[in-house]
Amino acid sequence: MILKRTAMLIMAVVMSFAAMFTVTPGQPNVQASSQYEKLEKSINAILADVSKKSVVSSVTVRKASTGEVIYEANADGKVTPASTLKLLTSAAALETLGEEYRFTTDLLTDGSIAKGVLNGNLYLRGQGDPTLLKKDLDQFAATLSKQGVKTITGDLIGDDSWFDSVRLSPGIDKSDETFYYAAQISGLTLSPNSDYDAGTVIVNASPTKKGYKAKVTMTPDTGIVTVINKSNTVPKGSKNTLSIKRQHGTNTIVIAGNVPIGSVGKKEWVSVSNPTAYTMDVFKKSLSAKGIKFTKSSKVVRRVVPQNATVITSRQSMPLKSLMKPFMKLSNNTHAEILAKTMGKQVYGEGSWNAGLKVMDEFAQSVGLRSTEWNFEDASGMSHKNKATSAQMTELLFAARQAPWYGSFVQGLPVSGINDRFVGGTLKNRLTGSAVKGKVVAKTGSLNHVNSLAGYATTKDGETLIFSILTQGQKTTALPAIDRIATIIATTTK
Incomplete structure (x- = not known):
């Protein structure tokens, strides 16, 4: 974990500058540093307007250099963070797994090859790699073909035991299950293209x-x-x-x-329902395309690889530091949940949400965050039961800047107004004005009646400010108000 000395520094800064404020409908109770009075007045006016519409807001702005709070409104109010929760997930994953962590997928057999026949079973064993593509399965098939295999006498077996068998997090509603953002989580899964929407x-x-x-x-x-x-x-x-x-x-x-x-x-x-079966079905097609057949008695089944099996070949994913872009830029929910289960497997030997969320909570405490201020039942932010405060969110963003993996963390965040989707990400069509384009690097969040934005902004003076804007309860989108606040932060001067 990040050095305890860093955590102590964060807590000292927070105790020196932070205070609690509450937004009440009609009249926000806020405070800002005297050097940022214009910022204070401008944000107050926006919050006063949204509070009249019964919107619950929590806003905090800090100096990135010291962590000093320069503006806060209902900073300790718990609000549903939506996908800004991925800031905690990604930070915990980089700390726990390491920037160079790679997912491994193995092709194995418990048999032997003789005269073009593999006498035994063929296994595909996964570690939840969200970047596994059909071309990778084609390569596995090509490897077998180069070894002269034409027939397999045993079964084709998928091993997804790296994770538990719980496929959906508690926050997934029945109506969401058909959509890519609510894909099932499996230890063996497949993506259709390089956006890596696994499953x-x-x-x-x-x-x-x-x-x-x-x-x-x-x-x-x-x-x-x-x-x-x-x-x-x-x-x-x-x-x-x-x-x-x-x-x-x-x-x-x-x-x-x-x-x-x-x-x-x-x-x-x-x-798809059952990503393991999906992966194995596509793999069998890859084998068939290479002229590799199974006997009539062969089946496609799900089972754990036996200890006596030998590895034929393996495929490793890109490192975690590179996965940060498709994960955070495109706000990939499946990546978040896979990383949570992977953290659970790494630390507690259990690829489950319970274990993974425990690791995330322990990481948060290790950097000085207060677990009482966070509630989360998934790692992607899909659940409306997830809660966070803007004060804690900005503390997390401040702590991240002290970490050795900060470069990987921040390069994954969407950049305001940049049209390239692997740069601008979910901000590519927002904050496009010349005064703010490229000045805001932040994670977005949206659910029904929930909008959020949290990250870093470079001001006209060249100062970096950390901010978190969380809103819930709105009947219509709060994105225009959030973007106005972000614009105020990015264009502020002392």
Whole structure:
């Protein structure tokens, strides 16, 4: 963990400068350093307006150089952080696993190869790698082919025992389960492309001829999914009403609605039920493409690799420091939950949410944060039961700057107004004005009736300020108000 001396410094700074304030509807009770009176008045005006709409807010701004609080409003009020909780997850993962941590996927057998026949079982064992792609499975198949394998007499077995069998965190609602942001978590999973939305398949529906069903393709192609196509191609200029959803508790994807001629149709990243079976199905197709067949008695099953199995080949993911970009820039929920379970496995030998969240809590305490000010039942921020305070969020961001992995941490954060999605991320279309473009580096968060933003801003004077803006209870989005506050912070002068 980060040196105790750093944690003591953080606590000393906090005790010297922090105080508690509460926002009440109509009149925020706030305080700011006298050097930042303009910032104070401007933010107060925005908070006064949103509080009239019964929005609960918690806002804190600190100096990055010392941790001194220069503005706070309801700083210790607990608010749902949404995806800004990933700041804690990523920091804990970098500290616990290390910047160079890589996920490993192994291909193994308990048999032997003779005259083109693998006499035994073939195993694929995962560690939850969210970056595993079909091309990697193709490479595994190619390795076998180069060894002369044409036939496998045993079973094709997936080992996902690195994690427990709980696939969804408590905060996932039934209505969310079809979508990529609520994909199931498995020790053996597959991503359809380099966005690394593990546990999903890309379904594309495009127009054909008037009166005919849409053409449907899947990436990667998999037989684990059944498609029911109820779509209809309609004349050019008609409204596109296509919907692509997986039926709850099944691997049946229903495509319904109208798709106009001349339109691009619709593309959805749809989560699959049972990512392990999905991965093994795609792998079997990779083997078949290389001319490798199984005997009639062979089955595709899920089982733990025996101790006498030998590794044929392995694949390692990119290091964790590189995963920070797709994880944090694109706010990937699956990555967050995989990292939580991985931390649990690393520290307690248990790839579960209970173990992983315990590690996150212990990390938070090790850097001087107060566990009583945080409540979380997942690592992605999907649950509305998650709670944090802006004061604690900014303390975390201050502590991160003292850590040896800070470079990896901050390079993963979205950058305001930068159109490149692997730079701007979820901020690429926000804070685009010349005065703030590229000046705010922060994590976004959004749920129903919840919006948040927390990170770092470079002011006109070249000073770095740490901020956290948490809101909940709004009937309409609070993003405009949040972006105005972020703009005030980034354009402030002493």
